[in-house]
Amino acid sequence: MAPGSSEAGPCKITLFSHKGGVGKTTLTVNTAWALADAGYSVLVVDADPQCSLTSYLKDEATVDEYLDSSIHRPGPLFGAR
Numbered sequence: 800m801a802p803g804s805s806e807a808g809p810c811k812i813t814l815f816s817h818k819g820g821v822g823k824t825t826l827t828v829n830t831a832w833a834l835a836d837a838g839y840s841v842l843v844v845d846a847d848p849q850c851s852l853t854s855y856l857k858d859e860a861t862v863d864e865y866l867d868s869s870i871h872r873p874g875p876l877f878g879a880r
């Protein structure tokens with residue numbers, strides 16, 4: 800499907816492995832970057848409390864702020880309901 804086409808709905812790509820350190824985050828960020836570079840609209844979801852995917856896309860101060868919030872703020876993060 801070409802970028803911007805409305806023929807089909809959004810496509811979800813999930814990369815998973817129970818094993819750590821095998822390249823899940825690296826492959827995710829590079830796949831997302833390549834698709835965005837090809838003209839696709841891309842949403843990446845970082846569900847890891849260590850925020851390692853986020854750290855590829857945001858500056859260090861912002862990532863530190865997210866980490867502090869996830870430790871100290873009870874309840875849903877970032878206004879989620």
Ligand SMILES: Nc1ncnc2c1ncn2[C@@H]1O[C@H](COP(=O)(O)OP(=O)(O)O)[C@@H](O)[C@H]1O
Nearest residue numbers: 816818819820821822823824825826827851852
């Ligand atoms: N194709 C690759 N070749 C060499 N090193 C890689 C490759 N993919 C990932 N790495 C390195 O391996 C380490 C773990 O990768 P990471 O993506 O954080 O794994 P995971 O998310 O599965 O825990 C990182 O230091 C990363 O830079």
Ligand SMILES: [Mg+2]
Nearest residue numbers: 823824847851
């Ligand atoms: Mg990871």
